[in-house]
Amino acid sequence: MVDRKTVEYIANLSKIETSEEESYFLSTQLSKILDYIDKLKELDVKDVKPIRHFYLKNNVYREDVVENYNLNKEILKNSPKSLENFFKIPNVL
């Protein structure tokens, strides 16, 4: 059961503002989904290893070499607000 308080807690972690009405709605829906997911508790998984990856046996490494893509302008153009070579945000102080 996911109560409204839990939804508000998750909303805060997710950085999504949620109205009271929406929290109520989502708590009902998430509870229903989690009730279904509780099916997984039927299984004994004590000795099962979790899967991280299938065919990659080792980590993948590469040389740490800088490549210059020269895309600053295009990237900044996609930002809702920028100034010179920077993303612009509200005052934080």
Next chain:
Amino acid sequence: MGNINLINLSGFEIAKNIRENLITSKEVYQFFYNRIKELDSKLNSFIEVYEEAERKPDGDSQLKGLPIAIKDNICIKGKKITCASKILANHISVYDATVIKKLKEAGLKIIGTTNMDEFAFGSSTENSCYFTTKNPWNTKKVPGGSSGGSAAAVALRLVPFALGSDTGGSIRQPASFCGVVGFKPTYGLVSRYGLIAFASSLDQIGPITTNFIDCAYLLNIISGKDKNDSTSADIEKIDFTKYLNEDIKGLKIGIPKEYFKEGLDKEIKESLKEVIEVFKKNGAIILDINLPHTEYAVATYYILASSEASSNLARYDGIKYGFRKEEDSLSKLYTSTRRDGFGLEAKRRIFLGTFSLSSGYYDAYYLRALKVRTLIRLDFENAFKEVDAILTPTSPTPAFDIGEKIDDPLSMYLSDIYTIPANLAGLPAVSFPCGFTKNNLPIGAQLIGKEFCDGILIRLGFSYQCKTDYHKRIPEL
């Protein structure tokens, strides 16, 4: 362009006509462009259509000169990409995804971007921030999702083929609803560089085509190791066209009883029996097998996919991309931007994922799901000791009504019950048309293969299509 009827030709045949100078690449492009302009208002399968390809294709391949449509979550340099989400509104890709680079190098032309569920969250395209795509066989029905735009466009021959992405069935389920071939490659066969991430351990890009010949040629173009995707597999390049071989004598096909239980539509069940008969006649050996953990796949998937999504979608904060809700404080800017920018299904999944990963719930949900994923994988490993491929229905029902499941997320999730296991196990799987219901809706069959044995699925599918003509039917609007 004289007497060539492009609608009834495969992409491969159209490209052959171009090579033999019976038609030009420009005429082909114009033909499909006009067809989209004439018919897509009835389907809404495209988000953007490009009037002309930017430049003459300089590369070469057996598909040179053909147009292709791209799902709106794959980056095309200089073009708008939104994942059908308000939060990415008007975002312009600054680079080409590896698959796009490869398509251009093979001489193909991108004709436009296709509709999808927001960030690929859904099975109907109803979660798009733009509009719902309609099923070309019956416009009251959904085309499936999330690659519903790509599947609907290919079914109506608005384009010879398209690319989609598949995290839990997003290529195969719409392919089955629309009567086309949708292929999800082995995880790692195709680079994900430039595919906007939903669930990184499950996502794969794949082709949506009308037949297995085009499917094999497209896989040849888009597959291969990529230094920009460290999870792309470092294996020898496979030529999938050498699997376009009718002979399937002695190949063993497993039928898992768990996929034919209660909940499967009767007409689909009957249709699958006919598919089995065709494979038998072509020389395959049919065996009963068990995949005992199948019933846990949907629950496992929704924990893992949502957890990965909640993490991947953290980057949409109103600073770097698309939509921003202006506020006085930075913290309020984040929360308001994400409140207004994400649709309801995206919020549901971010919440579910954040919950599963949060302190106190991690072991009970996320870690447990990872362990069940192992059990599901082991089911397949055991089955593949005996068989070369597994045959199942793609979806428990044919296309459902628009609006039918949108308010009941769990019932929507369960429509992917047969497609999800292949993603969890990292295996190749394909849906192909195998019949029609009495209401004239397409039925899809699914083949699942061993890791990196994608070619076997091409061979089986090609052999099936040599004996049947369901894939040649075109919806009349």
